[in-house]
Amino acid sequence: MQPIIHPFHDDATGTLTYVVFERPGSAAAIIDSVLDYDPKAARTSTRSADAVIAFVRAQRLAVEWILETHAHADHLSAAPYLKRRLGGKIGIGESIRTVQHVFRKIFDLEPAFRLDGSQFDHLFSDGERFAIGELAADALFVPGHTPADMAYRIGDAVFVGDTLFMPDAGTARCDFPGGDARTLYGSIGRLLALPPDTPLFVCHDYPPESRAAHWQATVREQRERNIHVGGGKSEAEFIAMREARDATLGMPTLFIPAIQVNIRAGRFPDPSGNGTTYLKLPLNTF
Template identity: 55%
Template sequence: MTPQVKAFFDDATNTVSYVVRDPKGSACAVIDSVLDFDHASGRTDTSSADEIIAYIRDTGLKVEWVLESHVHADHLSAAPYIQEKLGGKIGIGDQITVVQDTFGKVFNEGTEFQRDGSQFDALFKEGDSFQIGQMRGDVLHTPGHTPACLTYVIGDAAFVGDTLFMPDFGTARCDFPGGSSETLFNSIQKILALPDETRIFVGHDYKAPGRDEYAWETTVGEQKALNVHIGKGRSIEEFTRMRDERDSTLPMPRLILPSLQVNMRAGQMPPPDEKGDVFLKLPVNKL
């Protein structure tokens, strides 16, 4: 089956969100939505999510799933906002519990913060499947960037989150807590084992040098032949050496601290204080 895929590109965070539709009906899923956040003022905005909501309403679709490929470190999730407006269940990988335990400590969340993934409606593991109308989705656990990373294989399309980028840009960084370049290499092999014609939809694009337009769709065959980090049969030793050296030079994402606090809660803000005010923490020398 070939799902219909509509992409929404967020310029502020270089994130690509997707609406994936059952071609034989009106059921759909939203993957990796964005809640706009201005770091300087601490203000949120729903413009990006509202664009997705308007498209779904205008085309008469019904949301069955609001899916996260992982706990994003570069943007806040709009999953609960979309769920409030359109319904659907929020899903993520079951290793979210590892991420919650790690960053619950970083942000000194205390015992009131549940680290069991209960903020989400569904926790997926390797080999799980789900339905979008008559269309089946299959789950690949593809850690390495983070412990909870998933690839959603829906018909002839694979939504890989940050695991792979466009072939001319390469692969995900592995230097966040719980990341591993060796693990990422092995995860990518699962994706490259899919049929060559499988469409791959990436979670971000940054326009590689020499490319003028943003892009987010490629294929397994193109990744195997052309990916600058993993293509042409690169060995695990070559890959891990390149990845680790490269990661040591990368700065932290601009929105990593607010993003992690919100996204490990399934897109919800931390609980308000007695006055109803919400605060995000700024841990010092923790990352």
């Protein structure tokens, strides 16, 4: 059975959230949700997540999974909010433990912070098969952008996270802690070895001014036209390009709040004694 895929594009972060289901009234998964965050005021809102909730309820869907492709650095996850209102299990790749180890020291997280991924309901292993109602799915380990990236194949569609962008935008950066260009090249090769008509759905689109946002390309289109890996570019060519490009990039606007929240499965630290929740700013670290 092939899925119905309904995308939600967040203009502020360029993020794509997907609702994936078989038919109205069936089981569903939500992939890479967004909690709106104003970095100037440090204020959250649920406008984007509420749009997803309204769609799910209008379609009479039963949410079984709330999936994360990785611990995002450019938006905060709305997974706990969606779980409270719609149900479902929050899932991510099992290598999130590696990411938690890296950032626990950087953010000097509380001693009680667990490094076993138990903040999530399920940790996927490479090749693990699961189901969304009657839809068959499996998890593919595609590290490189971070050590913990997963892609999810649901029916004939593959949700690739940040591993690939649209062909005219290239590929994900690899200069975050634990990222590696050589590893990313191998992960991209795994995706591009899929059948050529396989539709790949990206997590972000940062379009040039000449086009509107878009989020789907086939394996064939990526093989032929991706500006970073298309046309048979070698591993050495890719690594040289990626490392040189990454050296010119600034940090994403929401990197510091997003990582602290997303390694907790979208939850915030416990409030302090005054009832206010705080995130940390590690000065002169990145």
